[in-house]
Amino acid sequence: MNYNSSAYNLTAAASHHEPLVSRRLLFLRDVQILELFIALFVFVTIHSLRQKKHQGMPVWPFLGMLPSLILAVRSNIYEWLSDILISRNGTFRFRGPWFSTLNCVVTCDPRNVEHILKTRFSIYPKGSYFRETMRDLLGDGIFNADEETWQRQRKTASVEFHSANFRQLTSQSLHELVHNRLLPVLETSEKIDLQDILLRLTFDNVCMIAFGVDPGCLSPNLPEIPFAKAFEDATEATAVRFVMPGFVWKLMRSLNLGTEKNLKESIKGVDYFADEVIKTRKKELSLETETAKRSDLLTIFMGLRDDNGEKFSVKFLRDICVNFILAGRDTSSVALSWFFWLIEKNPEVEENIMVVICKILEQRDDNGDTKKNIEYEPVFRPEEIKKMDYLQAALSEALRLYPSVPVDHKEVLEDDVFPDGTKLKKGEKVIYALYAMARMELIWGKDCCEFKPERWLGDGRYTSESAYKFTAFNGGPRLCLGKDFAYYQMKYVAATIIYRYRVSMKGGHKVEPKMALTMYMKHGLKVTMVKRSAFEIDHYYR
Numbered sequence: 001m002n003y004n005s006s007a008y009n010l011t012a013a014a015s016h017h018e019p020l021v022s023r024r025l026l027f028l029r030d031v032q033i034l035e036l037f038i039a040l041f042v043f044v045t046i047h048s049l050r051q052k053k054h055q056g057m058p059v060w061p062f063l064g065m066l067p068s069l070i071l072a073v074r075s076n077i078y079e080w081l082s083d084i085l086i087s088r089n090g091t092f093r094f095r096g097p098w099f100s101t102l103n104c105v106v107t108c109d110p111r112n113v114e115h116i117l118k119t120r121f122s123i124y125p126k127g128s129y130f131r132e133t134m135r136d137l138l139g140d141g142i143f144n145a146d147e148e149t150w151q152r153q154r155k156t157a158s159v160e161f162h163s164a165n166f167r168q169l170t171s172q173s174l175h176e177l178v179h180n181r182l183l184p185v186l187e188t189s190e191k192i193d194l195q196d197i198l199l200r201l202t203f204d205n206v207c208m209i210a211f212g213v214d215p216g217c218l219s220p221n222l223p224e225i226p227f228a229k230a231f232e233d234a235t236e237a238t239a240v241r242f243v244m245p246g247f248v249w250k251l252m253r254s255l256n257l258g259t260e261k262n263l264k265e266s267i268k269g270v271d272y273f274a275d276e277v278i279k280t281r282k283k284e285l286s287l288e289t290e291t292a293k294r295s296d297l298l299t300i301f302m303g304l305r306d307d308n309g310e311k312f313s314v315k316f317l318r319d320i321c322v323n324f325i326l327a328g329r330d331t332s333s334v335a336l337s338w339f340f341w342l343i344e345k346n347p348e349v350e351e352n353i354m355v356v357i358c359k360i361l362e363q364r365d366d367n368g369d370t371k372k373n374i375e376y377e378p379v380f381r382p383e384e385i386k387k388m389d390y391l392q393a394a395l396s397e398a399l400r401l402y403p404s405v406p407v408d409h410k411e412v413l414e415d416d417v418f419p420d421g422t423k424l425k426k427g428e429k430v431i432y433a434l435y436a437m438a439r440m441e442l443i444w445g446k447d448c449c450e451f452k453p454e455r456w457l458g459d460g461r462y463t464s465e466s467a468y469k470f471t472a473f474n475g476g477p478r479l480c481l482g483k484d485f486a487y488y489q490m491k492y493v494a495a496t497i498i499y500r501y502r503v504s505m506k507g508g509h510k511v512e513p514k515m516a517l518t519m520y521m522k523h524g525l526k527v528t529m530v531k532r533s534a535f536e537i538d539h540y541y542r
């Protein structure tokens, strides 16, 4: 009985304690698993952080360098990229998450840049990734084309850009825009977002060059123009594709969701405008009226034939014009915005520019058309703009520090080795970081981060730099087609404004770059335009 009872007790005790024991065992197992996880976490963290020494930043399992990139996107991505490139001697390999297309080699070494843009140009096209991402907006236009399609447009546009007719069209339309529209707007508004005004100016200007049509963005009250709005929305929505895995935006596109829905709508707006202009121009050309003598790009390309002797399709004509608008729309205006911000911070540079302008104006020798006669409202002549070397130096210096295209993109067609020894695999993406190039002591010396127009002058004359050291306008066969015009346009606008106004930024407006295809100021450039008195202007003539 006792035995039995003790047996019973044992059994009872066992059955009573069993959950306790198994709970303890379970608890112990949980602790072990937790310990295992902590150990694994510590190991992965240490391993990933140790990679920083070799790769420039931590490399996490599955996520690669994405966490660092996300943190950088929230602050100033270009400064972040520059710091890494400086610490990696000019080149590093970015490892994206395993599910993405973000893997690439990033460089700011001029030897590599020359290799990509000139020496081995044929194996570094824009590539299928770039073309596919931009195709809905840019189609087969020059910016988005490689090989034959690119070559044909480049050749025709190049001849056109250097023709006397085209030069006359560009300088005349710029002159009208600046004097009839920009100055009246500045006259009536003291506190302005200068970046917005400049963006409107160059948008109207490039539309006149491409389509031969003025959309009227720069008008009193600064209206919202449907075509300009559609164009801006379309470029912004396209830029989003670059930071998304390809399959995500493609799925969103097929389901017509989010940014892809916006993109579709805004492209409709762009196409509507382009189709209307093309239709009207066709009519005008068939009637052979005065307007048929136009020299805008649309008219020029309409008069040409393709390799089969056929006229270009409406779609192709649309692509050509849209690409030129993208190329020339905001590159000059953002460069001018950074330039005005820099001279506001460096008043001695502004003074020098003013002195040079007045010296040039003083040389006018045509029937007394002196400063007194022009009543401080000079209209600069092309030959005078050409003489403004110091202004060109200051603009180049602004473009060096804040290049309108801060990073650019290529894809390599076959295995290759960069001059710095970096090995590339066929199909790998390559990014060259122009913003970082300006901040490399090895390239520009110890004062690389300072705004010093003097570094561009030799004996007082402007001296250009190698396109692979100063790559703001690209280099090699794909050198910016609008470079000469852009300098003329920027010098003309800057000289006209500076002669009449001082730009003042009192009040602590924050200026920082926005992450986009072009180097916009994130919060615009809010300034006060202070009109110079005749007395003040006189002072510069002495």
Ligand code: HEM
Binding pocket: 142, 143, 154, 206, 209, 324, 327, 328, 329, 331, 332, 335, 399, 403, 404, 405, 408, 409, 471, 472, 473, 474, 477, 478, 479, 480, 481, 482, 483, 485, 486
């Ligand atoms: C400060 C002003 C400008 C800057 C910094 C600039 C910069 C650039 C850069 C970096 C490229 C190479 C882009 C690439 O291939 O990914 C480029 C190409 C191009 N630019 Fe400009 N640009 C400026 C103004 C203009 C203007 C005003 C026009 C036309 C009116 C223009 C027309 C073009 C064209 C057509 C290309 C394509 C060339 C090709 O692929 O063969 N640019 N520009």
